[in-house]
Amino acid sequence: MADPMRIRAQASGDKATVRVLMSHEMESGQRKDAAGNTVPAWFIQEVTASHNGKQVLAAEWGPAVSKNPFLQFAVKGAKAGDKIAVTWKDNKGATRTDEATVS
């Protein structure tokens, strides 16, 4: 199973800043291995984030995103104690969801 994400969410004023680190190879499909064979593409395709169960962000990602990607966004109206959940799904169908509490 994929390694967990690191999610930090901090409230300030009327919004919360969420920082997410995802653990993923993000193989572009453009590289070749030592034997000259193409390394198959393997990357995150969909990212969604929800605030107390309500979706607040949906993104389509491609192979140009870096390995172990970092994502930062702000959620309006989120306050301390709220739950922020982030989910990613890659092109092999693997998925991972992690949740953090806004502090």
Add this chain to the structure above:
Amino acid sequence: MNKHSRMALTIGLALAAGSVWAQKSASEGIDEYRAMLQDGNPAELFEAKGEDLWKQKRGPKNASLEKCDLGKGPGVVKGAFVELPRFFADTNRMQDLESRLVTCMETLQGFNGAEIAKTPFGRGEMANVTALATWIAAESKGMRFNLPYAHSQEKTFYEVGKRLFFQRGGPHDFSCASCHGEEGKRIRLQDLPLLTKNPGDGIGFAAWPAYRVSNGQMWGMQLRLNDCYRQQRFPYPGFGSDATIALATYLGVNAKGAKSVAPSIKR
């Protein structure tokens, strides 16, 4: 816009652009880039993995590493990183963090230490050693280096490390000191620390393990030294070999008082 004011504007812009260049040197640009990356240092992912590995029951003996003695007593992690490499009486040799972890994985968990040492960096159990080292280093973040320097072996290794540091060889007739023996040297845009004395907080020995953004890899001190030798066109030193530990002892003792920032992030 009349001709004069346009001219003035052009000069103004030229001056502004000129001062921007004058203000920011290449290394400052890199520092700025690093500061931006600092917020999302993927080393945190390896820290989390390392902490899990420390507590998890694994290996043929199905045991955790929680009784591993990193020099400050069984199970003591905080502060261990800034006092390594050191002499260990139980193995009767000098060990750095990574070779000590392999010893613990062998004695506590029943892994084959020689097999792990032969595994390429970033693969199998070797990747786990790096993750463990990342977490253990992070537990001592902000603490100052203070390697023990009392045992005769510790003194011998320091002296051997110093010799190795200045030993020239290979097709380029290089030594570590060729790049790290003078102030103000660099490779491409990377400033190279002067390692014959304390290079300061969070520089040199106090900055590794580090996450390398350019290749997305987590590097421990063993791989750092290994790659320095590769760049000098020397044969690769063995993992956990006396040569690498002697060098690490030399760098570590020199860094006495420097604050550890590991795990850091590199270009």
